[in-house]
Amino acid sequence: MSSVQPIVIEARGLHKVYGVKQAPIVALNDISFTVEEGSFVSLVGPSGCGKSTLLQMLAGLVPITTGEVLVDGVVLRQPAPEKISVMFQDATLLPWKRVAENVEFPLEIRGMRATERRDRAAEMLSLVGLADFAQRYPHELSGGMRQRVSIARALAPDPRIMLMDEPFGALDEQTRIKMGHELLRIWEKTRKTIFFITHSLTEALFLADVVLVMSHRPGQIVGTIKADLPRPRTYEIIGSAAFGVTRNRIWKLISQDDGDAGSEGMASL
C-alpha cells in the first residue's frame, strides 16, 4: 500500500565513535535504512543502545563520525527546522510561557507575524484537543497533556518529518496507551512522516508500519519488521495472534545477541 511512496529520510552507513584513538567506543555501527514519505516508522531497542544518538543525527543535532543522512535526497548538515520537528522524552515546554505561547514559540523564532502565529497555535491546540487550555501554564497540566502541547508545538511549523525520542516514556501506562491512540489519530489526519523511538515492543508495533530493531554494543540495526496490521488500529489488536507473533519476532531479534532471551523477557513489554 505504501510501496510507491518516495523516500524522505535515508541513513547511509552511519557510525558514531566516541573517545580517543587508543580506546574508541563504537556507539553506532553501520546504520542504514530508509523511511518512506508519510509512513510511521518505529525504532525499538534496549536502553543505552544509541537510539537517541541516532535520532539526534537524523535531526542534524550531533555530528556523525562517518556516513550521512539524506533528507529528500539532500545531505543533512545542520538542523532543518522547516522540514523536521523533534520531540523529546520530556515535553520541554517553556514553563514561563502559557500553553498557546509555547506552541507559538517555533513560529516566533522563524519570525512569523503575531496574528498569524496565534491562529496557527489555536488550530494546532484544537487538533490535539487542548483548545480550552490555551491560556494555562504548563505546570497546570498533566504529563499527558503536556506531551500533547509538545505535539502541537512540533506540528505548528508544519514540518514534513516528526522525530520523536521516547515521547511517552515518562508517562504511566494508561496515559501512554491513550497517547498512542491520540498520536495515530493526529498522524492519520496530518500524514506526517513519523520516526518514533521507544523501548516498548508493544508500543513500537502498535504504532508503526515498519519497526526497526536495534541491538546494543555496538548499536546496530538487527532487523526490519513490516507490521502487516490493519489500520485504523485499536487497542484490541494488541491481543490478536498476528500481533503476538510479530512481537515475538522482534523480541528474538533484540535478544539474540544477549543470550538471555527467556520466557520472562517474552512477557515483558
Add this chain to the structure above:
Amino acid sequence: MRALRRGLIIVVILGAWEAVRRFNLVGPLLLASPTEIIDALVKSWFDYVIALRLTAFEIAVALAFAWTLGIATGTIAGLRPFLAATTGPLLSSLFAVPLISWYPLFMVWFGLGINSKIAYAIVSGFFPVAINTMNGIRAVDRQYFLLGKALGCSRRQIVFRILLPMAMPTIVSGLRIGTALVVIGVIVAEMLGSLGGIGYLISYYRSIYATPHVYLGILFALGVALVANGGLGLVERRFTHWRVMQIQQ
C-alpha cells in the same frame, strides 16, 4: 482590628523603649530613646539626606555592575562544561575568603572617594551572582539545548530565549545574596575609610559618642536595605512568577 492590634504592639514597644531611657535603666552611651533619635533627625536631617544620596548612588552603581558582570560571567562559565569545572571551585573558594581583609588594598588602588567603595561592593556582590548563574545554567536539562538547536535558534537565542529564563529562579536567589552583600559592602566600606555616606556618619558619630545619631544611621541603613530588597522583589515577580506558581501547586 488586626491593624489596630499591630499598632498597639508597636506603641507598647516604643513606650517601653522610651521608658527604659527616661528612667535611666540603661546609660545614654548604650541606648538612645525614640525621642532622642527623632531629635537627632530634626537637628541634622540635611546631613542625612546628603549621606543617603551618596550611599544610594554607590549602591545603585555597584548593583548594576555586580548583577551584570555576575550574570555574564556565570553564563559564559555555565555554557562551557570545562570552564565551569575549572572556574567553579575557584569562584567558590575566592568567595570564601573574607573579602573585608582586602579592603585596605581597595583604598590604595581606588582612593578614599566613592570609587573604592563601589569597587569593593561590586566584588562583594559579584561572586554569589556568578556562581548561582553558572549553576542555574548548568542545571537546565540538555533536552532544552537540543530543542533550541532543533528549532533553528541561534546560539544567542538559545541563551537569551531558553537557558537564561530557565535558570532565572536560581539566578534570582544569587541576586538576593549579591544584593545584600552589595548593601553591606557599601556601608562597611563607608565606615572603614571614607568621608561620606550613611556608614561614614555612623562611624563618625560613634567616635564622638553621639549615640542617638548612631541609631539614626542604623535606621537609615536598614531603610536602604529594605528598598534594595523591595526592588529585588519586583525583579523576582517579573521573572520567576511561574516558578512560584509551580511551588504553590
